[in-house]
Structures are given as C-alpha cells and as structure tokens.
Amino acid sequence: MSFKNNINTWIFDLDNTLYSADSGIFQQVHKLMGEFVAKNLNMELAEAKKLQAKYYKQHGTTLRGMMDNHGVDPDYFLEEVHKLDYSIVGPNQNLNDELYKLEGRKIIYTNANKQHVLDVLEKINLTNFFDEIYDIKMADYIPKPEISPYEKIIDLFNIEPNKSAMFDDIAKNLVPAKKVGFTPVWVDAGYENFSDDIEASKEYLDFQTRDLSLFLKDVNEGKI
C-alpha cells in the first residue's frame, strides 16, 4: 500500500512520539505522579512509587488506578501531575516539515490531558496544526490500550479506519489500533517502556521506525 494514496487521517500519540523521550518531560510527570500518590494517600515516597508502578501496569494509567481504588478526581490529578517545566522541550524542524506535507486530517490521541497537549504543542511549534485533540477526558478516562476509546474516536470524528494510520511509541497501544482497522506504525523510541509488551505486540506492528521524520519523509515521497 502507499500511505500517500490510501491514508486520509493521521493519528499521533504525543509524548515520546512527536517529541523525543530524551527531553525529560516523561520523567517529570512520573515524579509528580509519585509525589501526588504519596501526598494524597499519606504514604512514604518509596511506597507511593511502588503503588504508582503497580497501578500503571494493572490499570493502564496511574490515574485509572487512583480513580478506581481511591476515588481521586481525575481533573485534579491531571492538573497536578502536569505542572511541568516545559522549557526543555523544543521543536524538531525536520519532523514539522514532513508533518505539514501530509494530506488529510491530523489528530492527536493521548492518554494525557488537553492542557498538557496544548503546552507541548506550543513548545514544539505545532500550535493549531492538528485538526482534533482526543485526550483522556474525551476518552472517559479509559486509557489506551483498552479498545473502547479507539472505537469512540472513530465515531466521534467520523474516521474511516482503513484510511487511517496511527503512530505511537508504545507498541501495545497499536494492538487495538490494528484491531479497529488503523494502519499501525510503531515509533520505536529505543528503549522499552516498563509497561509495554513489545513481544506480544509485534505481529500487530505493520510498520516501525526509529525516526518519525524519516518515516514521514518516505511517506511524502511516495516510497511507502
């Protein structure tokens, strides 16, 4: 297949997909989540971090674990854990050039909240570039890779799954993408996220790249 001729909707994860994992933003969120758990459940930080990891693994997000087990208000949680220093995030001009050449709708699909998306997009010079932002609130706080939010995004934005490609740095998030009919592209950040399961996801990963801008360059040149 040719992406250029067959794809009319481009769905991108945000963190570690549209900007580099090296930026340290993920580590900041991770740290703030640990502190949130410690503060709100009156725990030592070390204990809180273990619980944070457990919820992330069992519930898909720490947030979901905190909601299901402790009735935490999701918007408050999301606001607190995204009090970040965004100054370390910057634009990738090569990537932006290729993104601007893509024809069709561009959508962000993230397990984070909308304000975080807006803050990052400003830093990477992509404010107002995306047609839609589908955040965790719109997904009813149900994170990827549960399949129901993938079904919801299709309905919500009238997506034609067989004409859509989805990009994500977490391989297992592409399993439901493939199941609903999207063409999955794994953006391999070069390390394994502790919650990921690359081995079990491999057969669902139609495409993979170590460099999203090079992949999109090939797409724009009609090479794939």
Ligand SMILES: [Mg+2]
């Ligand atoms: Mg990501």
